[in-house]
Amino acid sequence: MIQLKDILYKVAIETVIGGTSVAVGELHFDSRKVTLNDVFIAIRGAVSDGHEYIQQAEKQGALVIVCEELPENKIGGITYVKVKDTKMALALMASNYYGNPSGNLKLVGVTGTNGKTTVSTLLHQLFSKAGYQVGLISTVVIKVGEKDYETKLTTPDSITINKYLAEMSEAGVEFCFMEVSSHGIDQHRTSGLTFTGGIFTNLSHDHLDYHKTFAEYRDVKKRFFDELPKSAFALTNADDKNGAIMLQNTKAKKYTYGLKTMADYKAQILENSFGGLLLKLNGNEIWSKLVGNFNAYNLAAIYGTADLLGLNELENLQLISSLTAVSGRFQYYISDGKITAIVDYAHTPDALKNVLETINSIRTKNEDLITVVGCGGDRDTTKRPKMGKIASELSTKVVFTSDNPRTEDPDKIIEDVEAGVEPQNVKKVIAVTNRKQAIKTACVMAKASDIVLIAGKGHETYQEINGVRSDFDDMKIVKEFLIQLEK
Known part of the structure; x- marks a missing residue:
């Protein structure tokens, strides 16, 4: 067991009631998981307050108990630690608890709007090879x-991150590549970690339900680079108008990549074809x-x-040259009847535009x-x-359908998407709420040489409706329909 005073190292403490020279069990921010001698960190979330x-x-x-507000009734024998920000405290405590594994x-x-999964996964593939x-x-x-x-969040909570980094350290892992989301940065999930480097992919419209404004979204992403140490590198997309902004205040060594500048x-x-890309990289x-x-x-x-x-x-x-596509990222299948089905995770306006422009080129x-x-x-x-406008402008035909409607009415979501379709493109568009039927409809419409793009869910193997996740795999379903229809 570890001493409380050791895991509070670097935490900005306002008040302590009780002793810190006590041996503690595990760290938890979910009260249901707490058992004897554990530490409970009270986190204020979007849905509930710890x-x-x-x-x-x-x-x-x-x-x-680690909290931002001390409870009125305190129990003897329990140590209460008041801090300014429990999310930041959790990140630092988790890192200390697992022996600061990111340093090993x-x-x-x-980080960025699109490309995080592809870049991190392909770097993992490259260094493994x-x-x-x-x-x-x-x-x-x-x-x-x-x-x-298995994982459910782009950037998991601080305890989970440090637990796996500790396992990696124990297993002799030399390099770790990690997606860093704007939610993760904002909620301090990556605070307390020692980064060797940071990569910025691009920035476009996303998560404005959480960040409210694009400027706030951009500034949260920038904070990741602001916090990098001098010893790290910061690699940014020179062609993205926010690329230089990301590195404005970083202490890290600055580098750029790009196609245009x-x-x-x-x-x-x-060369760019369905077979692949012929590229020049620094003249090679x-x-x-x-x-x-x-x-x-x-x-x-x-x-x-x-x-x-x-x-x-x-x-x-x-x-x-040997890297292979990431699951659900421009993954394609060509049927015996010469219909090309492409499954892609494009769930932002910019990502959808990129995929459609690539296909059109x-x-x-x-x-x-x-x-x-x-x-x-x-x-x-x-x-x-915006998604409706882009899809109808850049496609010959469009089938609007449901994605993961969660607790919303899927028909209402489709109405919102259709609102972006301009008058000249209305004839191209139909709506089929049931996603499986929508995929079938597209397959029925397709003739030899046609291309069917199924966008939005990519690698996901479920569909979430009213809190229930059911099995749903876009690639598996489109393959089944194409094989079935060609019999």
């Missing part, structure tokens, strides 16, 4: 060497199995990061591009009409 559950934690045997490996954070023990913390999965763990790591697209010609303009940016970021982490240039280029225009798309419920509503 301060309301202090009494429950006490009853269950908590030895220490090279941790690289990837180079023979290193590698860790990954992403939206899709947490990997410790060869072991996989002068950059430390410069990519140029020589390479072939990649990945498709599209957006993946050229992702590969430039990966190339730059691998270089900054000390990988030999020739090995770096060879390994980039490759296709001959003699075939139809049929897009199946919807928007998630209980999330940023302002992006819905």
Whole structure:
């Protein structure tokens, strides 16, 4: 067991009632998990306030309560620690509790609106192929060497992050690549971690249900780079108008990548087809199995990061050529009847535009591009009409459908999406609320050589309706329908 005073190192304490030289069990911010001698940290969340559950934690045997507001009735034998910000305290305490594991490996954070999963997952793939023990913390999965763990959040809570980093450290992992979300930064989930580097992908419309304004969203992302140490590197997208802003106040060493402007790591697209990309990276010609303009940016970021982490240039280029697509990110299947189905996670206006523009730049225009798309419920509503406008402008036909409606009425969400469709594109659009039927409709509409894009859910293997998650896999469903219809 660890002493309370050791896990409070660096925490800004306002008041302590009781002793800190006490041995404690585990750290919890969920009062239901508290057992004898544990520490309960009261976190104020969007849905509930941990301060309301202090009494429950006490009853269950908590030895220490960490809070922003001391309870009126205090129990003898329990230590109460008052802090200004319990989220920040939790991050620092979790890091101390697990022995500051981020300092034992090279941790690289990837932030931005789109591309976080692809960049972090492909960096994990590249360094694994180079023979290193590698860790990954992403939206899709947490990997410790060869072991996989399920995850539900882009950036998990501080206890979970440090628990897995400690496991990585124990397993001899040398590099860990981690997605860093704006929610995670804002809620201090990454505070207390030692980063070797930070990567900025791009910034566009997303999460404005949480951040309220685009400026606030941008500034939260920037805070990640503001907090990087001098010893770290900060690699930014030189072509994104917010790329330079991200690095304005960072102490880290600054580097850039891009396609259009002068950059430390410069990519140029020589060929772009459904078979892949022929690229020039800092003057070196390479072939990649990945498709599209957006993946050229992702590969430039990966190339730059691998270089900054000390990988030999020739090995770096060879390994980039061998990288394979990430699940649900421009994943495609060509049926026997020559219909191409593409599944992509594009769930923001910018990501959808990128995917559709990529397809349009490759296709001959003699075939139809049929897009199946919807928007998630209980999330940023302002992006819905924008998604509708983009889908109807850049596709031949569109089937609007439900995504993860959560607690919202799916038909109402579709109405919001349809509101963005301009008069000249109304004839292109139909609405089918049931997502499975929407995919079937697109498959029935498709002829030989046509392209069916199913956007919004990507790697997800569920659909969430009123708090219930049911099995749902876009790629599996579209394959089944195409095979069935071709019999």
